[in-house]
Amino acid sequence: MKAIELRDVEVAFHERGREVRAVRGVSLNVEQGEVFGIVGFSGAGKSTLVRTINLLERPTAGRVLIDGKDITDARGAALRGIRRSIGMVFQGFNLVGNITVGANIRFALKAGGWDLEHWAGRTEELLRLVGLNDKATSYPADLSGGQQQRVAIARALANNPRILLCDEATSALDVETTEGILDLLRDINRTLHITIVFITHQLDIAKRIFDHVAVMEEGRVVEQGATFDVFSAPQHPTTTALVSRYLDVALPEQIAPDLPEGTLVELKYRGDAAFEPLITDIARTYDASISVLHANIEYFGTRPIGVLVVLVAGEARRTGEALARLRSRVLGYRVLTRAGKDDRR
Amino acid sequence: MNETWTILQENLPQALADTAYMVVVSGVVGVALGSAIGFGLFLTGNRLFHPNRVVNDIVGFVVNAIRSLPFLIVLVVLIPVAQWLTGDPYTPTGGAISLAIAAIPFFARIAEGAFSEVDHGLLEASQATGASTWHILWGVMLPQALPSLVRGIVLTVISLIGFSAMVGAIGAGGIGDMAIQYGYNRYDTGVLVAIVVILVVLVQVIQWIGDRIAARLTH
Numbered sequence: 001m002k003a004i005e006l007r008d009v010e011v012a013f014h015e016r017g018r019e020v021r022a023v024r025g026v027s028l029n030v031e032q033g034e035v036f037g038i039v040g041f042s043g044a045g046k047s048t049l050v051r052t053i054n055l056l057e058r059p060t061a062g063r064v065l066i067d068g069k070d071i072t073d074a075r076g077a078a079l080r081g082i083r084r085s086i087g088m089v090f091q092g093f094n095l096v097g098n099i100t101v102g103a104n105i106r107f108a109l110k111a112g113g114w115d116l117e118h119w120a121g122r123t124e125e126l127l128r129l130v131g132l133n134d135k136a137t138s139y140p141a142d143l144s145g146g147q148q149q150r151v152a153i154a155r156a157l158a159n160n161p162r163i164l165l166c167d168e169a170t171s172a173l174d175v176e177t178t179e180g181i182l183d184l185l186r187d188i189n190r191t192l193h194i195t196i197v198f199i200t201h202q203l204d205i206a207k208r209i210f211d212h213v214a215v216m217e218e219g220r221v222v223e224q225g226a227t228f229d230v231f232s233a234p235q236h237p238t239t240t241a242l243v244s245r246y247l248d249v250a251l252p253e254q255i256a257p258d259l260p261e262g263t264l265v266e267l268k269y270r271g272d273a274a275f276e277p278l279i280t281d282i283a284r285t286y287d288a289s290i291s292v293l294h295a296n297i298e299y300f301g302t303r304p305i306g307v308l309v310v311l312v313a314g315e316a317r318r319t320g321e322a323l324a325r326l327r328s329r330v331l332g333y334r335v336l337t338r339a340g341k342d343d344r345r
Numbered sequence: 346m347n348e349t350w351t352i353l354q355e356n357l358p359q360a361l362a363d364t365a366y367m368v369v370v371s372g373v374v375g376v377a378l379g380s381a382i383g384f385g386l387f388l389t390g391n392r393l394f395h396p397n398r399v400v401n402d403i404v405g406f407v408v409n410a411i412r413s414l415p416f417l418i419v420l421v422v423l424i425p426v427a428q429w430l431t432g433d434p435y436t437p438t439g440g441a442i443s444l445a446i447a448a449i450p451f452f453a454r455i456a457e458g459a460f461s462e463v464d465h466g467l468l469e470a471s472q473a474t475g476a477s478t479w480h481i482l483w484g485v486m487l488p489q490a491l492p493s494l495v496r497g498i499v500l501t502v503i504s505l506i507g508f509s510a511m512v513g514a515i516g517a518g519g520i521g522d523m524a525i526q527y528g529y530n531r532y533d534t535g536v537l538v539a540i541v542v543i544l545v546v547l548v549q550v551i552q553w554i555g556d557r558i559a560a561r562l563t564h
Contacts, residue, residue, distance in 0.1 A: 054473055056393075056469055080477060081475065082475075083472070083473055083474065083475035084475035086473070087473075088473040090466055090469075090470055092466050094464070094467045094469070094470035095467075095470075096467060096471075096485050096488055098488040098489055098491065098492075098562060098563060099488045099564075107474065107476065107480075107484040107485065108474040108476075110476075110480060111475050111477070111480055112474075112475065139564040140564075141564055152470075155474065156473075156474075158474070159474070159475065165473075
Protein backbone atom coordinates (compact mmCIF):
# COMPACT_ATOMS: atom_id res chain seq x y z
CA MET A 1 0.00 0.00 0.00
CA LYS A 2 1.46 3.33 -1.04
CA ALA A 3 1.17 5.99 1.64
CA ILE A 4 2.61 8.70 -0.59
CA GLU A 5 3.02 8.81 -4.32
CA LEU A 6 4.67 11.67 -6.17
CA ARG A 7 4.23 11.72 -9.93
CA ASP A 8 6.51 13.94 -12.02
CA VAL A 9 6.44 16.69 -9.41
CA GLU A 10 7.92 20.02 -10.49
CA VAL A 11 8.33 23.09 -8.33
CA ALA A 12 9.51 26.35 -9.83
CA PHE A 13 9.47 29.79 -8.34
CA HIS A 14 10.58 33.22 -9.32
CA GLU A 15 13.33 34.76 -7.34
CA ARG A 16 14.51 38.25 -8.30
CA GLY A 17 13.16 37.82 -11.81
CA ARG A 18 14.90 34.49 -12.34
CA GLU A 19 13.08 31.19 -12.48
CA VAL A 20 14.39 28.68 -9.97
CA ARG A 21 13.48 25.06 -10.69
CA ALA A 22 13.86 23.60 -7.22
CA VAL A 23 12.25 20.25 -8.04
CA ARG A 24 12.45 18.80 -11.55
CA GLY A 25 10.17 15.92 -12.35
CA VAL A 26 10.44 13.77 -9.25
CA SER A 27 8.48 10.53 -9.01
CA LEU A 28 8.64 8.35 -5.95
CA ASN A 29 6.58 5.98 -3.84
CA VAL A 30 6.60 5.71 -0.07
CA GLU A 31 5.11 2.53 1.31
CA GLN A 32 2.74 2.53 4.26
CA GLY A 33 4.65 2.09 7.55
CA GLU A 34 8.20 2.57 6.30
CA VAL A 35 10.87 5.14 7.06
CA PHE A 36 11.72 6.76 3.75
CA GLY A 37 14.80 8.93 3.53
CA ILE A 38 15.67 11.67 1.09
CA VAL A 39 19.35 12.56 1.15
CA GLY A 40 21.47 15.00 -0.78
CA PHE A 41 23.74 17.96 -0.30
CA SER A 42 22.17 21.27 0.70
CA GLY A 43 20.43 23.04 -2.15
CA ALA A 44 19.44 19.77 -3.82
CA GLY A 45 15.72 20.54 -3.42
CA LYS A 46 14.97 18.11 -0.58
CA SER A 47 13.13 20.61 1.61
CA THR A 48 11.04 21.88 -1.28
CA LEU A 49 10.16 18.33 -2.32
CA VAL A 50 9.06 17.26 1.16
CA ARG A 51 6.88 20.38 1.41
CA THR A 52 4.87 19.30 -1.62
CA ILE A 53 3.61 16.30 0.38
CA ASN A 54 1.52 18.54 2.67
CA LEU A 55 1.25 21.26 0.03
CA LEU A 56 3.17 23.86 2.01
CA GLU A 57 4.73 24.11 -1.44
CA ARG A 58 2.24 23.62 -4.26
CA PRO A 59 3.74 21.76 -7.23
CA THR A 60 3.81 23.76 -10.47
CA ALA A 61 3.30 20.45 -12.31
CA GLY A 62 2.77 16.79 -11.41
CA ARG A 63 0.51 15.09 -8.90
CA VAL A 64 0.70 14.28 -5.18
CA LEU A 65 -1.25 11.27 -3.94
CA ILE A 66 -1.80 10.40 -0.28
CA ASP A 67 -3.19 6.91 0.35
CA GLY A 68 -4.04 6.74 -3.33
CA LYS A 69 -6.05 9.94 -3.28
CA ASP A 70 -4.97 12.88 -5.46
CA ILE A 71 -4.64 15.90 -3.16
CA THR A 72 -2.75 18.24 -5.49
CA ASP A 73 -5.63 20.67 -5.93
CA ALA A 74 -6.99 20.58 -2.36
CA ARG A 75 -7.75 23.96 -0.85
CA GLY A 76 -9.43 25.49 2.19
CA ALA A 77 -11.06 23.09 4.65
CA ALA A 78 -10.15 20.01 2.58
CA LEU A 79 -6.47 21.01 2.59
CA ARG A 80 -6.52 21.63 6.35
CA GLY A 81 -8.04 18.19 6.86
CA ILE A 82 -5.26 16.58 4.83
CA ARG A 83 -2.61 18.52 6.75
CA ARG A 84 -4.01 17.25 10.06
CA SER A 85 -3.28 13.71 8.89
CA ILE A 86 0.34 14.64 8.07
CA GLY A 87 2.54 15.80 10.95
CA MET A 88 5.69 17.78 10.30
CA VAL A 89 8.87 18.40 12.28
CA PHE A 90 11.48 21.00 11.32
CA GLN A 91 15.18 21.64 11.82
CA GLY A 92 14.49 24.79 13.82
CA PHE A 93 11.77 23.19 16.02
CA ASN A 94 9.38 26.07 15.22
CA LEU A 95 7.61 26.26 18.57
CA VAL A 96 5.62 29.33 19.60
CA GLY A 97 8.09 30.91 22.01
CA ASN A 98 5.74 33.15 24.00
CA ILE A 99 3.35 30.40 25.05
CA THR A 100 3.96 27.30 27.17
CA VAL A 101 4.78 23.82 25.91
CA GLY A 102 1.25 22.72 26.83
CA ALA A 103 -0.25 25.64 24.92
CA ASN A 104 1.84 24.74 21.87
CA ILE A 105 0.31 21.27 21.86
CA ARG A 106 -3.19 22.57 22.56
CA PHE A 107 -2.83 24.79 19.49
CA ALA A 108 -2.60 21.65 17.34
CA LEU A 109 -5.44 19.96 19.26
CA LYS A 110 -7.68 22.95 18.62
CA ALA A 111 -6.69 22.90 14.95
CA GLY A 112 -7.70 19.22 14.92
CA GLY A 113 -11.11 19.99 16.37
CA TRP A 114 -10.61 18.19 19.70
CA ASP A 115 -13.24 18.89 22.37
CA LEU A 116 -12.01 21.17 25.13
CA GLU A 117 -12.57 18.45 27.74
CA HIS A 118 -10.02 16.14 26.06
CA TRP A 119 -7.24 18.74 25.71
CA ALA A 120 -5.61 18.21 29.10
CA GLY A 121 -5.62 14.41 28.87
CA ARG A 122 -4.33 14.33 25.31
CA THR A 123 -1.61 16.90 26.05
CA GLU A 124 -0.41 14.78 28.97
CA GLU A 125 -0.51 11.63 26.86
CA LEU A 126 1.56 13.24 24.08
CA LEU A 127 4.13 14.67 26.47
CA ARG A 128 4.49 11.27 28.14
CA LEU A 129 5.01 9.68 24.72
CA VAL A 130 7.99 11.95 24.04
CA GLY A 131 9.31 11.70 27.60
CA LEU A 132 8.52 15.22 28.82
CA ASN A 133 5.68 14.58 31.30
CA ASP A 134 6.59 17.44 33.60
CA LYS A 135 7.21 20.19 31.05
CA ALA A 136 3.68 21.29 30.15
CA THR A 137 4.00 24.62 31.94
CA SER A 138 7.56 25.39 30.81
CA TYR A 139 8.30 27.82 28.03
CA PRO A 140 10.22 26.55 24.97
CA ALA A 141 13.23 28.76 25.73
CA ASP A 142 13.67 26.96 29.07
CA LEU A 143 14.15 23.61 27.30
CA SER A 144 17.22 22.16 25.59
CA GLY A 145 17.25 21.71 21.80
CA GLY A 146 16.48 18.02 22.07
CA GLN A 147 13.57 18.67 24.43
CA GLN A 148 12.20 21.36 22.11
CA GLN A 149 12.30 18.91 19.23
CA ARG A 150 10.43 16.39 21.38
CA VAL A 151 7.72 18.97 21.99
CA ALA A 152 7.59 19.60 18.23
CA ILE A 153 7.18 15.86 17.67
CA ALA A 154 4.38 15.73 20.27
CA ARG A 155 2.67 18.63 18.48
CA ALA A 156 3.07 16.90 15.12
CA LEU A 157 1.47 13.73 16.51
CA ALA A 158 -1.41 15.55 18.23
CA ASN A 159 -4.01 14.71 15.61
CA ASN A 160 -3.01 11.06 15.09
CA PRO A 161 -1.38 11.58 11.70
CA ARG A 162 -0.67 8.66 9.36
CA ILE A 163 2.45 10.34 8.02
CA LEU A 164 5.23 12.27 9.73
CA LEU A 165 7.50 14.53 7.67
CA CYS A 166 10.90 15.37 9.17
CA ASP A 167 12.80 18.23 7.54
CA GLU A 168 16.42 17.96 8.80
CA ALA A 169 14.85 17.27 12.19
CA THR A 170 18.15 16.41 13.88
CA SER A 171 20.55 18.70 12.03
CA ALA A 172 20.52 21.33 14.78
CA LEU A 173 21.23 18.78 17.51
CA ASP A 174 24.42 17.24 18.89
CA VAL A 175 25.25 13.57 18.33
CA GLU A 176 23.81 12.18 21.56
CA THR A 177 20.59 14.17 21.35
CA THR A 178 20.23 13.07 17.74
CA GLU A 179 20.41 9.42 18.85
CA GLY A 180 17.60 10.00 21.33
CA ILE A 181 15.39 11.67 18.74
CA LEU A 182 16.07 8.92 16.19
CA ASP A 183 15.17 6.24 18.77
CA LEU A 184 11.95 8.09 19.49
CA LEU A 185 11.09 8.35 15.79
CA ARG A 186 11.86 4.65 15.30
CA ASP A 187 9.53 3.84 18.22
CA ILE A 188 6.79 6.03 16.79
CA ASN A 189 7.21 4.34 13.43
CA ARG A 190 6.96 0.86 14.94
CA THR A 191 4.35 1.27 17.66
CA LEU A 192 2.04 3.81 16.03
CA HIS A 193 2.64 2.55 12.47
CA ILE A 194 3.23 6.06 11.21
CA THR A 195 4.97 6.38 7.86
CA ILE A 196 7.99 8.68 8.17
CA VAL A 197 9.63 10.73 5.44
CA PHE A 198 12.95 12.06 6.71
CA ILE A 199 15.21 14.39 4.80
CA THR A 200 18.80 14.91 5.81
CA HIS A 201 22.30 15.50 4.55
CA GLN A 202 23.71 13.34 7.36
CA LEU A 203 24.45 9.80 6.25
CA ASP A 204 24.75 8.36 9.76
CA ILE A 205 21.02 9.09 10.14
CA ALA A 206 20.26 7.50 6.81
CA LYS A 207 21.99 4.28 7.75
CA ARG A 208 20.31 4.10 11.15
CA ILE A 209 16.65 4.44 10.37
CA PHE A 210 15.88 4.50 6.65
CA ASP A 211 14.22 1.52 4.99
CA HIS A 212 14.33 3.10 1.56
CA VAL A 213 16.24 6.10 0.40
CA ALA A 214 16.19 8.53 -2.52
CA VAL A 215 19.26 10.57 -3.40
CA MET A 216 18.61 14.07 -4.72
CA GLU A 217 20.81 16.32 -6.81
CA GLU A 218 19.79 19.59 -8.48
CA GLY A 219 16.08 18.95 -8.05
CA ARG A 220 16.15 15.40 -9.38
CA VAL A 221 16.13 12.01 -7.72
CA VAL A 222 19.28 10.43 -9.13
CA GLU A 223 19.12 7.13 -7.32
CA GLN A 224 16.67 5.30 -5.08
CA GLY A 225 16.16 1.91 -3.52
CA ALA A 226 16.66 -0.07 -0.33
CA THR A 227 19.07 1.86 1.88
CA PHE A 228 21.69 -0.88 2.06
CA ASP A 229 21.68 -1.46 -1.69
CA VAL A 230 21.98 2.22 -2.51
CA PHE A 231 24.81 2.86 -0.09
CA SER A 232 26.70 -0.38 -0.49
CA ALA A 233 26.82 -0.10 -4.26
CA PRO A 234 26.28 3.55 -5.21
CA GLN A 235 25.68 4.09 -8.92
CA HIS A 236 25.51 7.87 -9.16
CA PRO A 237 28.47 10.19 -8.45
CA THR A 238 26.44 12.13 -5.85
CA THR A 239 25.69 8.97 -3.91
CA THR A 240 29.30 7.94 -4.15
CA ALA A 241 30.36 11.35 -2.87
CA LEU A 242 27.91 11.15 0.06
CA VAL A 243 29.01 7.63 0.96
CA SER A 244 32.71 8.43 0.56
CA ARG A 245 32.46 11.44 2.77
CA TYR A 246 30.99 9.20 5.41
CA LEU A 247 32.94 5.96 5.07
CA ASP A 248 36.31 7.02 3.72
CA VAL A 249 39.28 6.48 5.88
CA ALA A 250 41.97 9.07 6.02
CA LEU A 251 45.17 7.70 7.42
CA PRO A 252 47.01 10.13 9.62
CA GLU A 253 49.70 11.77 7.53
CA GLN A 254 52.44 11.22 10.03
CA ILE A 255 52.17 7.43 9.93
CA ALA A 256 52.18 7.20 6.14
CA PRO A 257 55.95 7.77 5.61
CA ASP A 258 56.77 5.13 8.22
CA LEU A 259 54.89 2.39 6.38
CA PRO A 260 56.91 -0.30 4.62
CA GLU A 261 56.99 -0.58 0.82
CA GLY A 262 53.83 -1.64 -0.91
CA THR A 263 50.49 -0.46 -2.26
CA LEU A 264 47.98 1.10 0.12
CA VAL A 265 44.43 0.17 -0.82
CA GLU A 266 41.06 0.97 0.67
CA LEU A 267 38.44 -1.74 0.15
CA LYS A 268 34.69 -1.62 0.75
CA TYR A 269 32.74 -4.81 0.92
CA ARG A 270 29.38 -6.12 2.02
CA GLY A 271 30.08 -7.17 5.55
CA ASP A 272 27.62 -10.03 5.50
CA ALA A 273 29.98 -11.93 3.18
CA ALA A 274 32.96 -13.41 4.97
CA PHE A 275 35.93 -11.40 3.78
CA GLU A 276 38.94 -12.22 5.89
CA PRO A 277 39.31 -15.77 4.47
CA LEU A 278 39.50 -14.22 1.00
CA ILE A 279 42.43 -12.03 2.03
CA THR A 280 44.30 -14.97 3.49
CA ASP A 281 43.54 -16.93 0.35
CA ILE A 282 44.78 -14.21 -2.01
CA ALA A 283 47.91 -13.62 0.04
CA ARG A 284 48.74 -17.34 -0.15
CA THR A 285 47.93 -17.73 -3.85
CA TYR A 286 49.99 -14.75 -5.04
CA ASP A 287 52.64 -15.00 -2.39
CA ALA A 288 51.98 -11.42 -1.36
CA SER A 289 51.96 -9.94 2.11
CA ILE A 290 48.68 -8.27 2.93
CA SER A 291 48.54 -6.42 6.22
CA VAL A 292 45.40 -4.80 7.54
CA LEU A 293 46.02 -1.26 8.78
CA HIS A 294 42.45 -0.30 9.47
CA ALA A 295 39.15 -2.15 9.63
CA ASN A 296 35.72 -0.77 10.22
CA ILE A 297 32.19 -2.03 9.90
CA GLU A 298 29.21 0.29 9.52
CA TYR A 299 25.69 -1.00 9.87
CA PHE A 300 23.02 0.21 7.49
CA GLY A 301 19.92 -0.89 9.33
CA THR A 302 20.89 -4.44 10.27
CA ARG A 303 23.27 -5.00 7.38
CA PRO A 304 26.96 -4.22 7.56
CA ILE A 305 29.34 -2.58 5.12
CA GLY A 306 33.00 -3.19 5.85
CA VAL A 307 35.90 -0.86 5.13
CA LEU A 308 39.47 -2.12 5.17
CA VAL A 309 42.75 -0.38 4.52
CA VAL A 310 45.39 -2.89 3.55
CA LEU A 311 49.04 -2.68 2.58
CA VAL A 312 49.87 -5.12 -0.21
CA ALA A 313 53.55 -5.90 -0.78
CA GLY A 314 55.54 -8.49 -2.65
CA GLU A 315 57.03 -9.20 -6.06
CA ALA A 316 55.71 -6.57 -8.53
CA ARG A 317 53.92 -8.76 -11.13
CA ARG A 318 52.30 -11.06 -8.57
CA THR A 319 51.25 -8.11 -6.41
CA GLY A 320 49.52 -6.66 -9.46
CA GLU A 321 47.63 -9.92 -9.91
CA ALA A 322 46.71 -10.00 -6.24
CA LEU A 323 45.35 -6.44 -6.43
CA ALA A 324 43.34 -7.25 -9.55
CA ARG A 325 41.83 -10.24 -7.79
CA LEU A 326 40.97 -8.17 -4.71
CA ARG A 327 39.42 -5.55 -6.91
CA SER A 328 37.14 -8.05 -8.57
CA ARG A 329 35.75 -9.15 -5.21
CA VAL A 330 34.87 -5.83 -3.54
CA LEU A 331 32.30 -3.04 -3.90
CA GLY A 332 34.77 -0.22 -3.61
CA TYR A 333 38.47 -0.17 -4.43
CA ARG A 334 40.69 2.83 -4.03
CA VAL A 335 44.45 3.19 -4.04
CA LEU A 336 45.64 5.60 -1.38
CA THR A 337 48.74 7.69 -1.89
CA ARG A 338 51.36 7.93 0.75
CA ALA A 339 50.85 11.63 1.45
CA GLY A 340 47.37 10.78 2.61
CA LYS A 341 45.82 12.21 -0.52
CA ASP A 342 43.99 9.76 -2.69
CA ASP A 343 43.87 8.60 -6.21
CA ARG A 344 40.37 7.65 -7.15
CA ARG A 345 40.07 4.76 -9.61
CA MET B 346 1.50 82.79 41.51
CA ASN B 347 -1.84 82.62 43.24
CA GLU B 348 -3.55 83.30 39.95
CA THR B 349 -1.65 80.43 38.31
CA TRP B 350 -2.73 78.13 41.10
CA THR B 351 -6.36 79.15 40.67
CA ILE B 352 -6.23 78.62 36.90
CA LEU B 353 -4.73 75.18 37.36
CA GLN B 354 -7.26 74.21 40.00
CA GLU B 355 -10.20 75.36 37.94
CA ASN B 356 -9.14 74.10 34.49
CA LEU B 357 -6.60 71.33 34.80
CA PRO B 358 -8.92 68.45 35.82
CA GLN B 359 -11.24 69.08 32.89
CA ALA B 360 -8.34 69.58 30.48
CA LEU B 361 -6.75 66.33 31.57
CA ALA B 362 -10.07 64.51 31.30
CA ASP B 363 -10.62 65.88 27.78
CA THR B 364 -7.12 64.88 26.68
CA ALA B 365 -7.53 61.43 28.20
CA TYR B 366 -10.88 61.08 26.46
CA MET B 367 -9.48 62.07 23.04
CA VAL B 368 -6.39 59.87 23.39
CA VAL B 369 -8.30 56.84 24.65
CA VAL B 370 -11.10 57.02 22.07
CA SER B 371 -8.79 57.65 19.13
CA GLY B 372 -6.26 55.17 20.52
CA VAL B 373 -8.81 52.37 20.82
CA VAL B 374 -10.24 53.05 17.36
CA GLY B 375 -6.77 53.47 15.86
CA VAL B 376 -5.37 50.29 17.40
CA ALA B 377 -8.46 48.20 16.56
CA LEU B 378 -8.86 49.30 12.94
CA GLY B 379 -5.10 49.71 12.47
CA SER B 380 -4.53 46.11 13.63
CA ALA B 381 -7.15 44.84 11.21
CA ILE B 382 -5.66 46.78 8.30
CA GLY B 383 -2.14 45.80 9.34
CA PHE B 384 -3.19 42.15 9.44
CA GLY B 385 -4.75 42.54 6.00
CA LEU B 386 -1.52 44.06 4.68
CA PHE B 387 0.44 41.18 6.20
CA LEU B 388 -1.85 38.48 4.76
CA THR B 389 -1.89 39.94 1.25
CA GLY B 390 1.87 40.48 1.33
CA ASN B 391 2.83 37.01 2.61
CA ARG B 392 3.49 34.06 0.33
CA LEU B 393 2.14 31.58 2.91
CA PHE B 394 -1.29 33.17 3.22
CA HIS B 395 -3.22 35.12 0.60
CA PRO B 396 -0.70 36.94 -1.56
CA ASN B 397 -2.54 39.62 -3.50
CA ARG B 398 -0.34 42.30 -4.97
CA VAL B 399 -3.21 44.51 -6.15
CA VAL B 400 -5.05 44.69 -2.81
CA ASN B 401 -1.76 45.08 -0.93
CA ASP B 402 -0.65 47.94 -3.19
CA ILE B 403 -3.98 49.78 -3.02
CA VAL B 404 -4.32 49.54 0.77
CA GLY B 405 -0.64 50.38 1.15
CA PHE B 406 -1.09 53.46 -1.02
CA VAL B 407 -4.04 54.75 1.00
CA VAL B 408 -2.18 54.15 4.27
CA ASN B 409 0.90 55.97 2.98
CA ALA B 410 -1.20 58.80 1.56
CA ILE B 411 -2.78 59.58 4.94
CA ARG B 412 0.54 59.17 6.71
CA SER B 413 2.25 61.56 4.34
CA LEU B 414 0.02 64.45 5.50
CA PRO B 415 1.17 66.45 8.51
CA PHE B 416 -1.34 66.02 11.32
CA LEU B 417 -2.30 69.69 11.25
CA ILE B 418 -3.46 69.25 7.63
CA VAL B 419 -5.41 66.09 8.49
CA LEU B 420 -7.05 68.01 11.29
CA VAL B 421 -8.10 70.94 9.10
CA VAL B 422 -9.23 68.70 6.23
CA LEU B 423 -11.39 66.68 8.61
CA ILE B 424 -13.16 69.63 10.24
CA PRO B 425 -16.18 69.26 7.88
CA VAL B 426 -16.27 65.52 8.54
CA ALA B 427 -16.18 66.05 12.29
CA GLN B 428 -18.88 68.67 11.91
CA TRP B 429 -21.08 66.26 9.97
CA LEU B 430 -20.47 63.38 12.40
CA THR B 431 -20.70 65.21 15.74
CA GLY B 432 -22.34 68.54 14.98
CA ASP B 433 -19.45 70.51 16.49
CA PRO B 434 -15.84 69.87 15.48
CA TYR B 435 -14.50 72.05 18.31
CA THR B 436 -15.20 69.51 21.03
CA PRO B 437 -13.17 66.58 22.38
CA THR B 438 -15.32 64.17 20.35
CA GLY B 439 -14.75 66.20 17.19
CA GLY B 440 -11.03 66.21 17.96
CA ALA B 441 -11.01 62.46 18.58
CA ILE B 442 -12.24 61.85 15.02
CA SER B 443 -9.23 63.43 13.34
CA LEU B 444 -6.91 61.84 15.89
CA ALA B 445 -8.40 58.41 15.11
CA ILE B 446 -8.05 58.96 11.35
CA ALA B 447 -4.38 59.75 11.88
CA ALA B 448 -3.87 56.85 14.30
CA ILE B 449 -5.35 54.13 12.04
CA PRO B 450 -2.70 54.17 9.26
CA PHE B 451 0.03 54.87 11.81
CA PHE B 452 -0.84 51.76 13.77
CA ALA B 453 -1.57 49.74 10.62
CA ARG B 454 2.11 49.99 9.64
CA ILE B 455 3.21 49.17 13.20
CA ALA B 456 0.94 46.10 13.27
CA GLU B 457 2.07 44.96 9.83
CA GLY B 458 5.68 45.24 11.00
CA ALA B 459 4.95 43.33 14.21
CA PHE B 460 3.22 40.52 12.30
CA SER B 461 6.01 40.39 9.72
CA GLU B 462 8.54 39.81 12.49
CA VAL B 463 6.89 36.49 13.37
CA ASP B 464 9.23 33.76 12.19
CA HIS B 465 8.39 32.35 8.76
CA GLY B 466 9.19 28.77 9.83
CA LEU B 467 6.83 29.09 12.78
CA LEU B 468 3.99 30.13 10.48
CA GLU B 469 4.80 27.24 8.16
CA ALA B 470 4.74 24.83 11.11
CA SER B 471 1.38 26.26 12.22
CA GLN B 472 -0.07 25.78 8.77
CA ALA B 473 1.25 22.23 8.71
CA THR B 474 -0.92 21.40 11.74
CA GLY B 475 -3.97 22.16 9.60
CA ALA B 476 -4.88 25.30 11.55
CA SER B 477 -6.99 27.97 9.85
CA THR B 478 -5.61 31.45 9.26
CA TRP B 479 -7.91 32.78 11.98
CA HIS B 480 -6.64 30.20 14.46
CA ILE B 481 -3.03 30.98 13.49
CA LEU B 482 -3.71 34.70 14.10
CA TRP B 483 -4.95 34.10 17.65
CA GLY B 484 -2.81 31.11 18.60
CA VAL B 485 0.55 31.98 17.06
CA MET B 486 0.82 35.45 15.58
CA LEU B 487 -0.78 37.35 18.43
CA PRO B 488 1.31 35.78 21.22
CA GLN B 489 4.47 36.26 19.17
CA ALA B 490 3.69 39.79 17.98
CA LEU B 491 2.17 41.04 21.24
CA PRO B 492 5.36 42.50 22.75
CA SER B 493 5.96 44.50 19.55
CA LEU B 494 2.30 45.48 19.40
CA VAL B 495 2.42 46.73 23.00
CA ARG B 496 5.48 48.85 22.21
CA GLY B 497 3.63 50.10 19.14
CA ILE B 498 0.59 51.02 21.25
CA VAL B 499 2.85 53.01 23.59
CA LEU B 500 4.35 54.81 20.59
CA THR B 501 0.88 55.54 19.24
CA VAL B 502 -0.49 56.80 22.55
CA ILE B 503 2.48 59.09 23.07
CA SER B 504 2.10 60.48 19.53
CA LEU B 505 -1.62 60.97 20.14
CA ILE B 506 -0.93 62.95 23.32
CA GLY B 507 1.27 65.22 21.23
CA PHE B 508 -1.28 65.51 18.43
CA SER B 509 -4.07 66.16 20.94
CA ALA B 510 -2.32 69.43 21.81
CA MET B 511 -2.79 70.50 18.19
CA VAL B 512 -6.43 69.57 18.39
CA GLY B 513 -6.51 71.78 21.45
CA ALA B 514 -4.95 74.58 19.48
CA ILE B 515 -8.01 74.80 17.23
CA GLY B 516 -10.21 74.87 20.33
CA ALA B 517 -11.31 71.30 20.85
CA GLY B 518 -10.29 71.28 24.49
CA GLY B 519 -7.74 69.30 26.47
CA ILE B 520 -4.40 70.07 27.97
CA GLY B 521 -3.08 71.62 24.73
CA ASP B 522 -6.02 73.99 24.59
CA MET B 523 -5.26 75.06 28.14
CA ALA B 524 -1.59 75.60 27.41
CA ILE B 525 -2.46 77.85 24.46
CA GLN B 526 -5.20 79.79 26.21
CA TYR B 527 -3.45 80.48 29.49
CA GLY B 528 0.19 79.92 28.85
CA TYR B 529 0.45 81.49 25.38
CA ASN B 530 -2.41 83.98 25.07
CA ARG B 531 -2.21 85.20 28.70
CA TYR B 532 1.58 84.86 29.17
CA ASP B 533 1.11 82.69 32.27
CA THR B 534 4.46 80.92 32.39
CA GLY B 535 3.45 79.02 35.52
CA VAL B 536 0.64 77.23 33.69
CA LEU B 537 2.98 76.36 30.80
CA VAL B 538 5.62 74.97 33.16
CA ALA B 539 3.03 72.92 35.04
CA ILE B 540 1.71 71.45 31.78
CA VAL B 541 5.21 70.67 30.51
CA VAL B 542 6.01 68.84 33.74
CA ILE B 543 2.74 66.91 33.62
CA LEU B 544 3.35 65.87 30.00
CA VAL B 545 6.92 64.76 30.65
CA VAL B 546 5.88 62.69 33.67
CA LEU B 547 2.86 61.24 31.85
CA VAL B 548 4.92 60.10 28.86
CA GLN B 549 7.61 58.59 31.10
CA VAL B 550 5.01 56.65 33.07
CA ILE B 551 3.27 55.34 29.93
CA GLN B 552 6.59 54.27 28.43
CA TRP B 553 7.62 52.55 31.66
CA ILE B 554 4.34 50.65 31.95
CA GLY B 555 4.48 49.64 28.28
CA ASP B 556 8.04 48.35 28.58
CA ARG B 557 7.11 46.35 31.68
CA ILE B 558 4.13 44.74 29.92
CA ALA B 559 6.16 43.97 26.78
CA ALA B 560 8.88 42.34 28.87
CA ARG B 561 6.34 40.22 30.75
CA LEU B 562 4.89 38.97 27.47
CA THR B 563 8.27 37.91 26.08
CA HIS B 564 9.52 34.44 26.97
